[in-house]
Amino acid sequence: MARGAHGSLGRTSWIGPAAELGLIYGVAPVLIAFERVWFARLIIPLLLLVAGCCLLVLVRDPAFDRARLGLGGGLGAGLRRPLLVFVIAGSVLTVAVAALLPEQLLALPRQRPGLWLLILILYPVLSVYPQELIFRTYLFHRSRGLLRHPGLQVVASAVAFGLAHLLLANWIAPALCTLGGLLFARTYQRTGSTLAACLEHALWGDLVFTIGLGRFFYGGAIS
Numbered sequence: 001m002a003r004g005a006h007g008s009l010g011r012t013s014w015i016g017p018a019a020e021l022g023l024i025y026g027v028a029p030v031l032i033a034f035e036r037v038w039f040a041r042l043i044i045p046l047l048l049l050v051a052g053c054c055l056l057v058l059v060r061d062p063a064f065d066r067a068r069l070g071l072g073g074g075l076g077a078g079l080r081r082p083l084l085v086f087v088i089a090g091s092v093l094t095v096a097v098a099a100l101l102p103e104q105l106l107a108l109p110r111q112r113p114g115l116w117l118l119i120l121i122l123y124p125v126l127s128v129y130p131q132e133l134i135f136r137t138y139l140f141h142r143s144r145g146l147l148r149h150p151g152l153q154v155v156a157s158a159v160a161f162g163l164a165h166l167l168l169a170n171w172i173a174p175a176l177c178t179l180g181g182l183l184f185a186r187t188y189q190r191t192g193s194t195l196a197a198c199l200e201h202a203l204w205g206d207l208v209f210t211i212g213l214g215r216f217f218y219g220g221a222i223s
Helices: 002-012 015-034 036-059 076-100 107-111 113-142 150-168 172-191 194-211
Strands: none
Touching: 015 036, 015 113, 015 150, 036 113, 036 150, 076 172, 076 194, 107 113, 107 194, 113 150, 113 172, 113 194, 150 172, 172 194
């Protein structure tokens, strides 16, 4: 009887984690999107609160390797491919903005250089690290028993990251964030380093605000 009960528990032990992840990364972003105007004022405080809760769960879990919160397995060679992708794809994105939205190209540094510099400095700290903690470090750790194939974790992380940006009430943010999520998740997977994913994320985020797409990625985009 005990053996059968143990086997049954093993087969159903995925239900709790699946419900947890589905609520955090699926249900919550969709519900927030319906109340986007109200939540737009609280994006950063809400992000920091959720990241703080995720961090607390992680550090209290003896199965979690705390080295992943920093350099993990190290940076070095793990960043060569992300940096190469950034140079090539970032150049393509910049050319696309110049061709399709010429009036927006470099609008922020030209018109509000002080705000632009402030974003370059604060964005990685107040936005990037909390997001990487939530959508990479926490998601990868908590889903390890559900999504056993590494590729599934990368896809799940990217989709969750895109869904979270439904709040911004435009299609550009979720689309680009899903693509970016694939890159950041792959970097985290390869390096085991939250900071490595943060560096890549920060490069892309600062580029987006610099070349003129920032208006699609902040709460002020919500009318």
